[in-house]
Amino acid sequence: xxxxxxxxxxxxxxxxxxxxxxxxxxxxxxxxxxxxxxxxxxxxxxxxxxxxxxxxxxxxxxxxxxxxxxxxxxxxxxxxxxxxxxxxxxxxxxxxxxxxxxxxxxxxxxxxxxxxxxxxxxxxxxxxxxxxxxxxxxxxxxxxxxxxxxxxxxxxxxxxxxxxxxxxxxxxxxxxxxxxxxxxxxxxxxxxxxxxxxxxxxxxxxxxxxxxxxxxxxxxxxxxxxxxxxxxxxxxxxxxxxxxxxxxxxxxxxxxxxxxxxxxxxxxxxxxxxxxxxxxxxxxxxxxxxxxxxxxxxxxxxxxxxxxxxxxxxxxxxxxxxxxx
Numbered sequence: 001x002x003x004x005x006x007x008x009x010x011x012x013x014x015x016x017x018x019x020x021x022x023x024x025x026x027x028x029x030x031x032x033x034x035x036x037x038x039x040x041x042x043x044x045x046x047x048x049x050x051x052x053x054x055x056x057x058x059x060x061x062x063x064x065x066x067x068x069x070x071x072x073x074x075x076x077x078x079x080x081x082x083x084x085x086x087x088x089x090x091x092x093x094x095x096x097x098x099x100x101x102x103x104x105x106x107x108x109x110x111x112x113x114x115x116x117x118x119x120x121x122x123x124x125x126x127x128x129x130x131x132x133x134x135x136x137x138x139x140x141x142x143x144x145x146x147x148x149x150x151x152x153x154x155x156x157x158x159x160x161x162x163x164x165x166x167x168x169x170x171x172x173x174x175x176x177x178x179x180x181x182x183x184x185x186x187x188x189x190x191x192x193x194x195x196x197x198x199x200x201x202x203x204x205x206x207x208x209x210x211x212x213x214x215x216x217x218x219x220x221x222x223x224x225x226x227x228x229x230x231x232x233x234x235x236x237x238x239x240x241x242x243x244x245x246x247x248x249x250x251x252x253x254x255x256x257x258x259x260x261x262x263x264x265x266x267x268x269x270x271x272x273x274x275x276x277x278x279x280x281x282x283x284x285x286x287x288x289x290x291x292x293x294x295x296x297x298x299x300x301x302x303x304x305x306x307x308x309x310x311x312x313x314x315x316x317x318x319x320x321x322x323x324x325x
Contacts, residue, residue: 016043016310017043017044017045018041018043018044018059018306018307018310019044019045019057019058019059019060019078019310020044020045020046020047020053020057020058020059020060021037021044021045021046021047021058021059021060021061021062021306022047022048022049022052022058022060022061022062022063022074023046023047023048023049023061023062023063024048024049024061024062024063024064024066024070025063025064025065025083026064026065027064028064028083028293028295029295030048032295033046033062033295033299034046034048036295036296036299037299037302037303039299040299040300040303041303041306041307044303044306045057049070052073055073055074055075056074056075056076057076058073058074058076058077059076059077059078059079059309059310060077060078060079060080060081060306060309061074061077061079061080061081062081062083062302063080063081063082063083064082064083064084064089064293065084065089066089068093068095069095070095071093071095071096071097072095074097077097077099078099078100078309079099079100079101079102079305079306079309079315080096080099080100080101080102081101081102081103081104081302081305082101082102082103082104082319083104083293084104084292084293085103085104085109085113085161085291086212086213086239086240087101087103087212087319087321087324087325088212088213088214088240088324090321091214091215091321091322091324092321093321096321100309100314100315100318101318101319101320101321102305102315102316102317102318102319103160103317103319104293104298104301104302104317105160105298105301105316105317106293106294106297106298106301107294107297108293108294108296108297108298109161109291109292109293109294109297109298110160110161110164110291111294112290112291112292112294113161113164113165113238113290113291114164114165114168116238116264116286116289116290116291117165117168117169117208117210117236117238117290118165118168118169118172120208120236120238120262120284121153121169121174121206121208121236123262123284124206124234124260124262125146125148125151125174125206126145127143127145129260129282129284130143131143133281147173148172148173148174148175149173149174149175150175151174151175151205151206152174152175152176152177152203152204152205152206153169153174153175153176153177153204153205153206153207153208154176154177154178154179154200154201154203154204154206154207154208155169155176155177155178155179155189155208155210156178156179156180156207156208156209156210156211156221157179157180157209157210157211157212157239158178158179158180158184158186158191158210159180159210159212159325161210161291162178162180162210162211163178163184163186165208165210165238166178166186166189167186167187167188167189170186170187170188170189171188176188176189176190177189177190177191177192177200177203177204178190178191178192178200179191179192179193179196179197179200179201180193181193181194181216182194197228198228201225201228201229202228202229202230203230204229204230204233205229205230205232205233205234206233206234206235206236207229207233207234207235207236208236208237208238209221209235209236209237209238209239209243209244210238210239211239211240211243212239212240212324212325213239213240213242213243213324214323214324214325215324216324217243217324218242218243219242219243219244219245220243221237221243221244221245221249222244222245222248223245223248223251223252226248226249226252226257226258227252227257229257229258231256231257231259232256232257232258232259233257233258233259234258234259234260234261234262235249235258235260235261235262236261236262236263237261237262237263237264237265238264238265238290238291239265240265241265241266241267241268241269242267246266246267249261250276250277250280253280253282253283254280259282260282260283260284261282261283261284262283262284262286263277263283263284263285263286264286264287264288264289264290265288265290266288269287269288270287271285271287301316301317304316305317
C-alpha cells in the first residue's frame with residue numbers, strides 16, 4: 001500500500017481525471033491508440049468520433065484531416081494534436097478555435113521517412129531503374145558505380161523531417177545540400193536559404209522535396225525549378241502533392257530535363273487511372289505511404305502534452321496553422 005510520500009509523488013494528471021479526448025481518423029486504428037493512451041493516462045476519457053458524448057466534456061482532439069465543421073461542437077477545447085506530419089488540413093479553418101495545436105514528435109515517423117527517402121535516393125544513385133529496364137529485355141548491362149561522395153543530393157525544406165532526411169543521407173556519405181526559406185544549420189550538410197535557391201538547384205542531381213504545404217509553397221516547385229536543375233536530374237516528392245506543379249513536372253519528364261521521378265504524393269489522391277504519370281516508365285508511384293505515425297512511439301508524446309495542458313503548462317511541439325508548420 002502506497003505511503004503518503006508515494007501519493008504526493010503522483011502527478012496531478014494521475015490523481016485527477018484529465019478529461020475527454022475525441023479521436024478522428026479514417027486511416028488509423030482507434031483501439032490501438034486508446035489502449036496506448038490509457039496505459040499512459042488511466043483517467044483519460046477516450047472517445048472515438050462519431051460517439052463523442054457530451055461535446056462540452058471534450059478538452060482534447062487527436063485527429064488526422066478532420067472534415068470542415070468538425071471542431072464546432074467543442075466549446076471547451078484546450079488542445080489539438082495533429083495525427084501526422086503535415087498540418088495543411090488545419091489551416092484556414094473557421095471552425096477551429098484559438099487553442100494550441102501540436103504536431104507529433106514521433107521517432108517512428110521520422111525513421112519511416114528516412115527509410116523512404118534513402119531507398120529512393122539510393123535507387124537512383126546505384127542506377128537501379130536502368131537495371132530494371134535491362135532485365136525486361138534480358139540485357140546484361142554494366143554501369144560502373146559512382147562513389148557516394150560524388151553524388152549531390154538536394155533537400156528542399158529543412159524542417160524536423162527534412163533535417164532528419166538530410167542528416168541520414170550525409171551520414172551515408174552523399175554530398176548533401178539543403179535549402180529552406182530560413183537559415184538552418186545541419187552538421188555535414190551545406191545549407192543555403194532564401195535567394196540562394198538558384199545556386200542550390202544548379203548543383204544537385206537528385207532533388208528531394210520535403211517542404212510543407214503552405215500558401216507560400218503551393219506550386220513552388222514549378223517549371224523554373226526543374227529548368228534550373230542539371231539536365232537529367234532525378235526528383236523525389238515525399239512531402240505534399242500541391243507543392244509541385246504537376247503539368248510542369250510532366251513536361252520536364254517528357255523532355256528529359258528530369259530523368260526520373262519517385263512520387264508518393266499527388267494533387268488528387270488516389271491518383272486517377274488516366275493520369276499521365278501511370279504511363280511514364282521513368283516514374284515510380286507509391287500511394288502516399290512514405291511515412292506514417294507509429295502509435296507505440298507517438299502515444300507517450302501525446303500523453304505528455306495532455307498532462308502539460310491539464311497542469312496549465314504550455315504543450316510541446318507547437319505549430320502555427322497560419323504559417324503552415
